[in-house]
Amino acid sequence: MAQRTRxxxxxxxxxxxxxxxxxxxxxxSASNARRYETYDATDDLExxxxxxxxxxxxxxxxxxxxxxxxxxxxxxxGGTVYVADDAADANAYVADVVESxxxxxxxxxxxxxxxxxxxxxxxxxxxxxxxxxxxxxxxxTETDLGxxxxxxxxxxxxxxxxxxxxxxxxxxxxxxxxxxxxxxPLETAEELTRFARDHLWEHIRxxxxxxxxxxxxxxxxxxxxxxxxxxxxRKCAVTPDTHVAIAGVEKLIPTLSDLEPFVDIIAKSxxxxxxSQYVTMLSPPxxxxxxxxxxxxxxxxxxxxxTDEAAAASGHAGERDFHLVLLDNGRMDMREDDQLRETLYxxxxxxxxxxxTNFHTVGGHGFGGETYSGGIATGWEAGVHGRESAAExxxxxxxxxxxxxxxxxxxxxxxxxxxxxxxxxxSGEPEAYDFLVDGLTPxxxxxxxxxxxxxxxxxxxxxxxxxxxxxxxxxxxxxxxVRGLLERTLGIDRRRDLPSFERTSLVDWFRSRxxxxxxxxxxxxxxxxxxxxDREVVLYADVYTNYVDxxxxxxxxxxxxxxxxxxxxxxxxxxxxxxxxxxxIATADRQASRLYAAVAEDIDAGRDVVVIEPSDLAAIxxxxxxxxxxxxxxxxxxNSYEICEYVYGLxxxxxxxxxxxxxxxDEPVAYHxxxxxxxxxxxxxxxxxxxxCGYAPDTSDAECCGMAGSFGYKREYYELSMEVGERLATQxxxxxxxxxxxxxxxxxxETLLERDVPHPIELLAPDGSPT
Amino acid sequence: xTVDTVGRxxxxxxxxxxxxxxVAAADASERIxxxxxxxAVGVALPFDGVTLPESITTEPTAAELEAARTGVxxxxxxxxxxxxxxxxxxxxxxxxxxxxxxxxxxxxxESDVMSDLSAGFDRLADGFDAGRDxxxxxxxxxxxxxxxxxxxxxxxxxxxxxIVLEGR
Numbered sequence: 001m002a003q004r005t006r007x008x009x010x011x012x013x014x015x016x017x018x019x020x021x022x023x024x025x026x027x028x029s030a031s032n033a034r035r036y037e038t039y040d041a042t043d044d045l046e047x048x049x050x051x052x053x054x055x056x057x058x059x060x061x062x063x064x065x066x067x068x069x070x071x072x073x074x075x076x077x078g079g080t081v082y083v084a085d086d087a088a089d090a091n092a093y094v095a096d097v098v099e100s101x102x103x104x105x106x107x108x109x110x111x112x113x114x115x116x117x118x119x120x121x122x123x124x125x126x127x128x129x130x131x132x133x134x135x136x137x138x139x140x141t142e143t144d145l146g147x148x149x150x151x152x153x154x155x156x157x158x159x160x161x162x163x164x165x166x167x168x169x170x171x172x173x174x175x176x177x178x179x180x181x182x183x184x185p186l187e188t189a190e191e192l193t194r195f196a197r198d199h200l201w202e203h204i205r206x207x208x209x210x211x212x213x214x215x216x217x218x219x220x221x222x223x224x225x226x227x228x229x230x231x232x233x234r235k236c237a238v239t240p241d242t243h244v245a246i247a248g249v250e251k252l253i254p255t256l257s258d259l260e261p262f263v264d265i266i267a268k269s270x271x272x273x274x275x276s277q278y279v280t281m282l283s284p285p286x287x288x289x290x291x292x293x294x295x296x297x298x299x300x301x302x303x304x305x306x307t308d309e310a311a312a313a314s315g316h317a318g319e320r321d322f323h324l325v326l327l328d329n330g331r332m333d334m335r336e337d338d339q340l341r342e343t344l345y346x347x348x349x350x351x352x353x354x355x356x357t358n359f360h361t362v363g364g365h366g367f368g369g370e371t372y373s374g375g376i377a378t379g380w381e382a383g384v385h386g387r388e389s390a391a392e393x394x395x396x397x398x399x400x401x402x403x404x405x406x407x408x409x410x411x412x413x414x415x416x417x418x419x420x421x422x423x424x425x426x427s428g429e430p431e432a433y434d435f436l437v438d439g440l441t442p443x444x445x446x447x448x449x450x451x452x453x454x455x456x457x458x459x460x461x462x463x464x465x466x467x468x469x470x471x472x473x474x475x476x477x478x479x480x481x482v483r484g485l486l487e488r489t490l491g492i493d494r495r496r497d498l499p500s501f502e503r504t505s506l507v508d509w510f511r512s513r514x515x516x517x518x519x520x521x522x523x524x525x526x527x528x529x530x531x532x533x534d535r536e537v538v539l540y541a542d543v544y545t546n547y548v549d550x551x552x553x554x555x556x557x558x559x560x561x562x563x564x565x566x567x568x569x570x571x572x573x574x575x576x577x578x579x580x581x582x583x584x585i586a587t588a589d590r591q592a593s594r595l596y597a598a599v600a601e602d603i604d605a606g607r608d609v610v611v612i613e614p615s616d617l618a619a620i621x622x623x624x625x626x627x628x629x630x631x632x633x634x635x636x637x638x639n640s641y642e643i644c645e646y647v648y649g650l651x652x653x654x655x656x657x658x659x660x661x662x663x664x665x666d667e668p669v670a671y672h673x674x675x676x677x678x679x680x681x682x683x684x685x686x687x688x689x690x691x692x693c694g695y696a697p698d699t700s701d702a703e704c705c706g707m708a709g710s711f712g713y714k715r716e717y718y719e720l721s722m723e724v725g726e727r728l729a730t731q732x733x734x735x736x737x738x739x740x741x742x743x744x745x746x747x748x749x750e751t752l753l754e755r756d757v758p759h760p761i762e763l764l765a766p767d768g769s770p771t
Numbered sequence: 772x773t774v775d776t777v778g779r780x781x782x783x784x785x786x787x788x789x790x791x792x793x794v795a796a797a798d799a800s801e802r803i804x805x806x807x808x809x810x811a812v813g814v815a816l817p818f819d820g821v822t823l824p825e826s827i828t829t830e831p832t833a834a835e836l837e838a839a840r841t842g843v844x845x846x847x848x849x850x851x852x853x854x855x856x857x858x859x860x861x862x863x864x865x866x867x868x869x870x871x872x873x874x875x876x877x878x879x880x881e882s883d884v885m886s887d888l889s890a891g892f893d894r895l896a897d898g899f900d901a902g903r904d905x906x907x908x909x910x911x912x913x914x915x916x917x918x919x920x921x922x923x924x925x926x927x928x929x930x931x932x933x934i935v936l937e938g939r
Contacts, residue, residue, distance in 0.1 A: 169920065192918040193917075193925055256899055278910075288867065
């Protein structure tokens, strides 16, 4: 598959925004809202997630053993296990089962075409089973209502759990009325459902073979677990006398007791239901009698067999045939891959899609590959279909990390996306030499990375140069030909306001007002008036705080000093956040080491590292685990804080909020936290500090502002970013004051609301001149 | 079992719009007859002193199964926490009888109502040890949102009633 060009990608996204985005947003955001409610109502949620993850870790670790175990168990039950290497292997096996069963038992129903009914299974989508069976002269009917709609419409799933959520009721009604021409046109959801039920029942009762997926397979009992709401999986599994279950090998778990946490959590994470309607645990061939609808007068139990022996004697139990097809298709290689292995823990609940604002906006047809969609799809597509399929949509993960808290098995989905982005970068063709970009990008990345990625990945160097040349650089970037050049070479959308660089960086400002010594004197003066908290702070001047939004840095310095805390603002290396966003892991790794080295002595001296930009703190608290030795990571993580979290800690320890600029007690403020800040559970401290300082903050519940670093600047994603931002802006626009913790969030809101959106620390900082 | 386990079960079922009736064994047959809509099919109840009403066809033919409006089955146990009943795949057809008709009447002994999922899994494990290894946890009514709004009664029953047999 050839990669789309930037403008083709922009067109595709625009088209999805117009056609499918609305319906997907309505469904996915509703599931997400229910998930929050259900998660909140689950007392032991965290323990449940930890347990589920550890079971998956252990199961994947001993997967070859589990395959042997399940083979023994299924064979002991009277069924067959087949491990398929790839799609072709699996499809050929299933076609063979259908043919041999219909040869042996004759074709059920009136037709002379062998027929199969299927219950929704992404794994069979992955291998394109329907096409393969149809090529073998076998009729296939999907029985999941959403999946059947897609089959009738000749469309593909756009969501792991709600495959047809991109199609509205009106569109389904139109499709059914045109295709089936019912006596009375169908209109309501009720009518459409009844029609589908009756139509599909005809297929199910006459089917030769029922095919299902499996949400989990218990190895030591050979038990297939199917989690559904409609009941079609039960019908497909027990109505025809032959049942084929197709599952990725990663679905194996060791024992029945291991199933419990998954049964408890899968519906909660998927749709926000406490439990789904049907959790079917079958150890086939089951004892249920087969029902021959071609012999309507025959008692289904043939004489009232009520024991296994009698059923066996009557021949019914013996008629059942069961095949478990375990699919490899790249999974055993993923298991060996230290970065992609986590993908195999996925239980396909779709929570990552539901928590993703970009997914809400374009749906799985934009945010997905050949089969899988949403956040975790990058890992799946890279593993089962290859890097190219993943590359198509990988950029749509902005790394906002909201899926991290949603995932029931605690997969670090943004990291998988970063890793795949890094690999995609490396597999590209090196672009033509460009002195401008190469000169600005002293990174460790090899050829093949686009200029845009290198530019954003090295934004610190760029900002330094721009600041040094401000205001000329600011004037230049406003000039049309320059914007055109930036758009052509770097893909920066010309409609997006660019950051305005300050001539004097925060670090220079701090130095010019006397540096650390002067800060200590100011803090001592404040301390003599109030509680003595014996701490010292190294304030991390991230790229934006240092060169663009210096006001929030100044506010942070003045706030800390007025609470009696001496501050230093040294010139520190970049955190690596920008490089990570572009999938430049080698560069980020080097920057992480440099930053650690630069603050190690301060930490050893007992100073606290305070970070203003949440995305930089997130790099330090989350991604550095992958980049630094464990001890260094722990040391830096446990001694670094977000600015408002830190202020909250000071107030809790006796500092006097009266020293700060305070509201009148109930001054309304709309507060948008930051996606990564929320994932780190750091929204609450900011809210608490605002409240203690006399404000009445109302927090936004949009998952993300849509900017997420460089994303919103890129030409192909500009409109998507604005669409997401619009939802946030609508939430907060009525408030007299709007504050946001992240630079990107602030930029996005300022553009949409056309007014200043400061950092909360600017509201809290003591009044007076910023010197 | 805590005193209020059945109460908890009842509240969970209320949320699912599933009725619960507490019935003494001696009255069960009559009560079931009032609840079912005919034609009805069923699976013999394994509880002492409890029989299905005569109007309910056991050992149904395929045609009777398909035509039935109600299916009555015993269930091995229930889980109060979620309002779940555990339907077993037995040779006498509990699975299809519970699944195909529009209405399912599930009969469970009071002593088989477990408090939570964990206790349910203990019962499930006991059953597996005893050789019953195909069980459906059925919670509420079959449902779909695939047609644009939530609709009940898709492939499975759209109407469920649970009868709890007391005093056993």
